[in-house]
Amino acid sequence: MSKNKKAEEPFIPDFDAVDTFLTPWATQAETAWNGQIVTMGILVSLACGLIGSFIVVRKLALMGDAISHGILPGLALAFIIMQSRALFPMFFGACLAGLLCSLCIEWLQKKSILKPDAALGLTFTTFFAFGVLLISIYGGNAHIDPECLLYGEIGLIPLAENLSIAGIQLGSRPLVSMLVVTILVIISIIVFYKQLLVTSFDYTLAKTLGLPVTLIHYGLMLLLALTIVSAFEAVGVILVISMLIFPSVTASFFFTRMPAILVSSLPLSFVYSIGGFFLARWLDCSIAGAMVLVASLCFGLGWGFGPKGGLAWQLFHRLKHPHPSIIERTNQYPIKE
């Protein structure tokens, strides 16, 4: 992937185990600071991974991409109307815009002759363009940093204002809101597990069982929008999509049952967050980016060596059972009289 890394020595700093692994936890203040970053990473990848398992099965993997871009005009409008960066209007505006974006996509897919992928690509880019335009006209004094929007800065999480309710310090605000959303996601998946499973895998069966499929779909979309809105300030709008897709796709190389895939997003989120933190510490680069790099690495390992359809196993299988002759293959599918 990066041939240059070896050639350009200064590009890859020397690996210093003490500086990478121990210095972040040397003092209490640093432990608190870095602990918050790692916790945020774990929460983001856990919530996204859980929601993403269902999203991927429903073939909506790129809906996450679309919604995460579609929230931009909502953020901008909330800021312009309220003239402040107050928490709830921004959150509300972003969720509303995200939902609106997904509604527009579905409407176009249903009402026009456009292909589904064209409808998706068309809608979210238009939303994004509108958001960028709003920010550049009215947001001149809002200090909205578009770059941060695109790839986030998890390293600034501990700098956020503290949230306190009734005098009790709850901790950094993004961390608290992410925690709330993660708990919400876990609870809704536990409560509505059966419904989500049936509607995701067999739409027709779900309809004949009398499940409210449309309601479940929009509930899931709302949950997705909530997760994206609270996660994107840490990992940015583009990397949110990787946290949605990577965990479940990686897990599917090891397990085929939904509960196992869901549960495995917990250890994976620890690996992503902690691994990404140390990698970024070593290379001195974007933490969110490094988290996704670790996720890609895990995915590569799964793709290569996973027992369920990994490349190595496919090869092994082929060596063990050499190519069946044409007669064997025809015998495999006997013609019914």
Add this chain to the structure above:
Amino acid sequence: MAWAILSLFTFPLHGEQISAPSDSLLERGYRFLTLSDESVRMVLLGTVLMGLSCGIMGSLIVTRRLSLFGDTLSHAVLPGVAVGFLWSHSKDSWAILAGATLAGFLGVALISLLKKTSRIRQDSALGLVLSGFYALGICMLTRIQKMEFGNQSGIDKYLFGQVVGLSSTDLWTMAFSFLLILALSIFLYKEMLVAGFDSEYARSIGLPVDFLQYLLWLLLAFAVITSLQIVGVVLVSALLVIPAATATLITDRMRPILIWSGLLGCMAAATGAFVSFLGSQLPTGPIIVLVSASFFLSVLFFHHRNGLLFKWFSSRNRNHRIALENTLKAVYQELESIDFQKESVSVGQLAKRRRASMPQAHREVSALVEKQYATLHADQSDSPASPKPVLISLTPKGWGTACRIVRNHRLWELYLTNEARYAADHVHDDAEKIEHVLGEETVRRIERILSNPRKDPHGKLIPSQRDIDRGFIS
């Protein structure tokens, strides 16, 4: 929320201006239209080239259901940009172009490899490659920015695009890639068409399908990379998808789609450049995308054949006509139930037969009267009911239409039972739908096939052309 995005350090907004804000609107418009400025000429040429290339390439990928490949490609080139920058230590050079092309190519190849060797679906594969490559690029770029030579700004123009920074080298690159794309779409049109729509057939007549596919991706990468500098990573896929999607709404032949898409892309780019030049603070990229989207919306709603408004009107007209015909049929059946002894039925009887409320029946009847299918008059007979019921009589026009609908219905029922071997109690629903759309010619043919029948499967009389002409059934 938002403190992170509303960040601590103010970035120069990527909505840079290509005109000095001090000029008046008219003056700026004049300057743009006369092309007197060197910078205006550069910007206009750049955006138009970009619109044309992206439009043409977009039509090729949208019709192949690969719309989101452009999005993936535009993100996947980022590590290549970083590698090219590391290699050459400068921001505009062929090294970056080469690196970006290579990275984009690698990304697309990885997607097809993933699809071939695993059960991962295409949309997930696109997302994986998009975000994985992008993350790698972000890591490399943030690393570069912390190294001594990386301090010069300009590398971030690949993320958001800058129309101002357009150099003549960039323009030459764009012109070069546009010419390649034009050559492809002219000289390899037939091959691309076959390979895109029926790759099995193309393979069987000996076309190098894989080679064509790679060629398409290479040119797509060129189009994306050259446009990246103007509109940035996200909006480049808009330039690919929106004009092509608009073109597929306008026509369904490939050559017109190709031409429309190129034209729309070019028009949107030029208009966008003009508007952003007029306004003092408007960023070019988003304006171009929004102009393009407004073209799309106007076609979506107002196109004379495929537009949603047109479809809505025609479906409303159709529903209106079907409702009228159903009322007429009910009047006919009511008359039939009294063996055509009287010439009129009351609104109450009609409501009962239609299973509708009285106000509903009144509305239906007044719609009939409005179209001159029927006339209303008070009951002249000396019936005891104190408010005399209102009677409906069919005009000759109404009678003809009613007979025709009933005839269509019963003929079709007979056709289904006799020729298609349907059970007699299964034919009604089908006939109920088709009675409104059977044309005269089809009716003649069915009559010939059934040798001018008089009775339907339920023993009811089928009105003939003679009955229609005479105005009564005997």
